[in-house]
Amino acid sequence: MRFRVGYLLPAFSLAFLLVFFYLPMADVLKLGLWENGPTPRYLFSIFNNSYHRWVILFTIGQALASTALTLILGLPGAYIFAKYDFPGKRVIKALLTVPFVMPGVMVALGFILLFGKDGFIAHILGRDPGIIYTWKAILLAHAFYNFPVVVRMVSSLWQRVNPHYEEMAKTLGARGFRLFWKVTLPLISPAIFASAMLTFVFCFLSFSVPLILGGYRYVTIEVDIFSTVMTLLDFRTGSALAVVQITLSALFMYLYLRSLDAYSKREEQRVLQRPRKLGLKDLFSLRGFGIVLYSLLVFIFIVAPLLAIVYDSLLVNGHMGLENYRRVFSTEYNPMFGVSTLGAIRNSLLFGFTTVVISVLVALPLAYLLNRWDFRGKRVIDVMVMLPLASSPVTVALGYIMAFQSTPLYYTFWIVAIVHSIIAYPFVFRSLSTGLSKIKRNLREAALTLGANEWRAFLKVELPLALGSLVVGAVFAFAMSIAELGATYMLATPEYTTMTIAVYKFLGARQFGPASALAVLLMVVSAVGFIVIERIGEEVW
Secondary structure, eight states, X not given: OIIXXXXXXXXXXHHHHIIIIIHHHHHHHHHHHBSSSBOOHHHHHHHHSHHHHHHHHXXXXXXXXXXHHHHHHHHHHHHHHHHEEOTTHHHHHHHXXXXXXXXXXXXXXXXXXXXXXXXXXXXXXXXXXXXXXXXXXXXXXXXXXXXXXXXXXXXHHHTTSOHHHHHHXXXXXXXXXXXXXXXXXXXXXXXXXXXXXXXXXHHHTOOHXXXXXXXXXXXXXXXXXXXXXXXXXXXHHHHHHHHHHHHHHHHHHHHHHHHHHXXXXXXXXXXXXXXXXXXXXXXXXXXXXXXXXXXXXXXXXXXXXXXXXXXXXXXXXXXXXXXXXXXXXXXXXXXXXXXXXXXXXXXXXXXHHHHHHHHHXXXXXXXXXXXXOOOTTHHHHHHHHHGGGGSOHHHHHHHHHHHHTTSTTTXXXXXXXXXXXXXXXXXXXXXXXXXXXXXXXXXXXXXXXXXXXXXXXXXXXXXXXXXXXXXXXXXHHXXXXXXXXXXXXXXXXXXXXXXXXXXXXXXXXXXXXXXXXXXXXXXXXXXXXXXXXXXXXXXXX
């Protein structure tokens, strides 16, 4: 029974990944590295081309700079959430996490409305701040996007720093910065490095932000692949660029997974620091002034773009109203989309729920297999099942075009739902793996001694205890599907237009009002999802 069921379900999951991830990726690698036999010709043509060479260097450079800026912005927030308790802390933490699952196109919209030539900041300064369509916009948007990763990961570990270590250091004379540098920083460094590597990977694979905010001058590898394939129809060069991207992102993802092991071990610390109550009197101290100043900075760069979208959604011809929302919920056919705007909302919800079902069904058997059984080759499978996280949506979509173009699956609802599931699946797997690893093995062993077989013990004992992690993974999968743009744009026919594509097309037509109204709906979905995550208290990183 253990062999038939215990290994059959993970085998189905691995077969799914083989067909819908590894084979399409193999087609991409083959086209970029093979022509009547192995050849580095197309790779050499990439590195010999000054434009492509500059794109690769810029992609790495902007990812490094974006990561540094994200750490500078996020570490003080991690300190505040770890050390202080104040009214509305959990709700604020959840809301600040919303940007992470927002569509990149919506992040770009918020920055255009805030920092654009006719944006709010320009009206205050009386001139164009010169941010949009430059590298500065890309860095700021990436910091906005990944700020929650640093805050959540570092604050989670900072809370678990054993207070006895700091107390002993104080008795030996360590104070202030010396105490932080010698004691606290080494203890939280795994979280800092892990969050930095994850941020770097996300910035390296970013698509929508550089596509919209970078203009024609600041192009990343992901945008270069998209333009080369979709505009120039040069699949050879696009595949060669994808080979470079896959190689670099796999290396960076390996470093992230190694750092995650150290982070997970430190996070097992059960002695939590009691946060200090932050009262009104504390705000008048030097430390309180720093917290207020930091909060103001966060408001400008994190909250203000969201508020700008909400405000613009209510603005119609210089007057406040709900006309933009009326257009969004209209059932009229929109020739720009191929469906009505209401149809785009329906498509997004259908893709989201389908993605949840598929990604959970694929991730759950693999998470159980790798957390409960020891076997030869376990480490190899562990790396293999996480590889989709190191692959960009545009590259995966390129593989689907080559692998499935001549099959009945192409041009259907299911090809989009499956590519969404491949993109979201690693986050579900990570969440479930974290939840299952926290369950004590003796509970399962007790169920087995009472006569339950392996899978009955899992369903009756372990799954209920890991339900929080399952819900978190499902919410995250839904949010990732709602936010996806690159792969959907490449694979979906007009009848399967999603909310994210609709926002992008509204932006392309300079219809900022309806774009903002749709973006507000996406924002609400993201906010509700992360409030659920915050209430459950599980992490997905």
